[in-house]
Amino acid sequence: MTSQQIPTRSSPNTPVKLVRTFPRFTVSQRWEHAILLLSIAILLLTGLPQKYNTSTWSQAIISTPERLYIIQQIHHITALLLTALVLYHLGKVIYQIARRKLPGDMLPTLQDVKDAWNMLLYLLFIKKQKPAFGKYNFEQKVTYWFLFFSIGIMIISGYVMWFPEAITRVLPGGVIPGAIMAHSTEAIATTIFIILWHFYHVHLERLNLSIFSGWLNEDDMHTYHSLEYNRLLAKSPPDQDPGEMKS
């Protein structure tokens, strides 16, 4: 735990307030998220005009073969960046498993299903208490694992489309149109998911920038991650090492 002095908005008698912050993400995880954000944004911006090629807004962008070629090149280069990121992430996880240092906070458990159910009951006013969450709540785990699998599908189907001659040396030809169908539809599912689910939870429900700053203040910590908060408080001296899994 670290302490920061930040001015509070409106407390005339106490101009400064002591706010404890909790480290949440490592520098590596923050960079991973930034690159992921950047590459997904570029991939969507260059991919969606190709998918919706019959619409006018798309045709304004890809009006000539030269432009289409440039857009495809950008898409391919960004795809390589994303692939490198995924390999780095997987490599890190494998390394941590091998050294038995994987924090495991992000792994789905039965408790998450219970949490989701209790959350639903709470939202339906059947239960009066919100479930208490650990380091990552079930919503954050859903975000991670949904994107994990959808990026997996996107990468595999993307390379199948990119190298059809090589792929059909070992696989039947039908996988190519299958990959095209999967790639373009999964992209829509992912876009909807990010906008509706992820943006809601990190921007609208509350502004959560911990993935960029690396820390979470005490207020948010005990409101949204009370189990983790209690665990950290119970430890003395408090653990400085945050988990290695990314959100």
Added chain:
Amino acid sequence: MRSGRRHLIIFLIGAILICSLSVILLVTNVIAAPIGRVSNSISPEHASLALTDTGPIVSNETCLGCHGQPGLTMTLQNGDILDLYVDPATYAASIHGHGGYACVQCHTNLGDYPHPAFTASNLRDVTLQLTSVCDRCHSGEYNLTMDSVHATAQAAGKREAAVCTDCHGSHNVQQLTDPVTHELLPEARLSIPATCAKCHNAIYEKYRTSVHGAALTEESNTNVPTCIDCHGVHNIGNPTTAAFRLKSPELCASCHTNPELMDKYGISTDVLNTYVADFHGTTVTLFEKQSPDAQTNKPGGYDCHGIHDISRVDDPKTGIDMQQNLLARCKVCHPDATSNFPNAWMSHYIPSPEHYSLVYYVNLFYKFFIPLVLGFMVALVGLDVGHSVYVKSRRGRHLPQPLPSEGQSHLESESPTQSQTEHNVELKTSPSETGEQDDPSENHSEEANHE
């Protein structure tokens, strides 16, 4: 009074002027129309007066007095021998002969005898000079030919490029369209490829062996396309341009999406939409719309099926239904393609459990997956929004002046009933975090009781 009368006079004069002007214009229009546009409606007698250059019309018998004699020839400057004989029977059987047109209506400068000096230096010159006379009655068609590749070639000095008489003949010119419907007569359709073959024989030989050409030449099937159905008639365009290539799928589709025509042969009419839906067709269609002159490396209909040598897809030697034949086509653009590769193209099939089941099931999966995921997310997010709005409104009612340091983050963690008591506590104490630190443990213990 006076000025009123003067105005009336000016008005009357003006009206008379406008009336007479419009009458003159109308009359001249009526006279001009049949000559210029409606070529079929010129009656020989009426037209003759307007069309001959040299005085009264000379009867065909007068001309045939000399030109009906076989063997009448003339040697041109380069030594070419021009046959001046006209077979009266041939002319009588032609459409102009039927209509009773006079020789001098085309040969407008030959009404006098002796004829004026003939300036053509060779046989081709004769044709090129005389063909310009078609414009006098058939200016619509004549102007169309001016936009054709043949006219472009002529302008570039290729004197052998086709002009009117090369295709239609001269003294033997025939009726090609139905006089009422203006549609091409079946026998005219049958003769078209042979007409084009006079110059384009190598292409004709290919066409003759194609599925279309064989049906036309061997079975006299007039449903199949002849040369002009793809290339046009008088304004034949250049078929080697990028624009023609990008437009070619639509060309094929003009017949192949017509169920009336295709049902006779049991051919699918889904060929265009399946082509457009697949990767090659998508790109070609896009550029056809956006930049029609763009060069694209994506295949159009004829890159796979052939151009003039289009064969049945189940033809064992050339049909692309046969994998090895299709692979050969694929390899033109994809040199590394192997035997599995042609299947990457869905062969105009719409994915179904039988054909391209993988694509079908992937599509089916997402048809359920996306609404399901979307529905869950909308439900949870919607409930969350509703819940926090409700809690906020409850809290607002019980506490008209909320504490300034009260963050939004607290709202969702507390139930409405609890919040009321809690705020009473908070009002007494300072708005610090100490009072609330017990909360999570409370929540947790209550949670544990529920489990």
